[in-house]
Amino acid sequence: MADTKTIVITGASDGIGAVAARELAGPEVTLIITGRSPDKLNAVAEETGATAFVADFARLDDVRALAEQINGAVDHIDVLLNNAGGTFEPNRLRTVDGHEPNFQINHLSPFLLTNLLKDKLSGALIVNTSSVGNLVGKVDLDDLDFEKRRAFQTRCYGTAKLENILFTRGIARRWADDGIVSVAVHPGPVASSFGRDSFFIGLLYRTPLKKYGTITVEKGAAPLVELARKGADPKLNGQYLERFKKGHENKQASDPTLIDGLWTRSAELTGL
Known part of the structure; x- marks a missing residue:
């Protein structure tokens, strides 16, 4: 066996x-799944035999508690799929931690979780769900929460997805000696609940228009499943993929100053 x-x-x-x-x-x-909806998460757990832990990535304390639960449940992690995220109206709310929601939920919380699980990740594959939206993002290390810049939703979401790629490359630069491989992937324009907290971006996903511009959830999940089955392939370390091929990325995505600077600022903001 x-x-x-x-x-x-x-x-x-x-x-x-x-x-x-x-x-x-x-x-x-051994499957561990997380999500913010207990009812939906428990239904998936019953179907798959997974262990389920509820956490809201809009709360950093939830992420810390989640890491403690996972660390207590397993001796080792082979694959970490950082898939939680979404797109949110930046001017509508701040998280309880005071952050712009696209920044925290898509980047800062996965950054914190991954770092808190580091001791269990030797030889592991880390997959960060990113987006082609990274092309419209712009990272400003002095304004990660869009307090100085005008917070357009597409720009805030795209910036968070760009940060997913920068984080992926930060892992590749820091943790390769531990055999850890990190990959960022755009799964495609998936017809799911994506955009439920957005009016404008959500239009494509909530109306009949979705059948013209989106792919099925099953097709969207395929890159994650293939990567998870393949495991920690060093040839993929630090790459950004659009589904199964090398992706189109923002020119900031390979900037070593931003890769290191985002890691440092994120560590400060999460108390690591």
């Missing part, structure tokens, strides 16, 4: 995270 593989999937209560959980579940997989 093959060794059991431990896979952790965030944002697994619905959408591509839930589909990935169903595809990856099996007798040789």
Whole structure:
């Protein structure tokens, strides 16, 4: 019998995270799933046999508690799919931690979780769900929360997705000696609950228009599933993929000053 593989999937209560959980579940997989909806998450857990932990990434204390739960449940993690996220109206609210929501939920909370799980990740694959929206992002290390700049939703979301790529490359620069491989991936324009907290971006996903501009949830999950099954392939370390191929990325995505600076600022903001 093959060794059991431990896979952790965030944002697994619905959408591509839930589909990935169903595809990856099996007798040789120890599966841990997280999400913010207890009812939806428990339904996926019952279907897949996964262990479910509820956490809201709009609360950093939830992320800290989640890391403690996962660390207490497993001895090692083979695959971490950082899939939790979404797009949010930046002017409508701030998180309880005082951050612009696209920044915290898409980047800062996954950054914190991944760092708190570091001791269990030797030889692991980390996949960060990013987006082609990174092309419209712009990272300003002195204004990560858009307090000085005008906070357009597309710019805030795109910036967070750019930060996913910068974080991926930060992992590649810092943790390669531990055998850790990090990849960022755009799953495609998936017809899921994405954009539910947005009026303008959500129009494509909530109306009949979605059948013209989106792909199925199953197709969207396919890159995550393939990467998880492949495992920690060093040839992929630090790459950004659009589904299965090298992606189109913002010119800031390879800037070493931003890669290191974002890591440092994120560590400061999360108290690491």
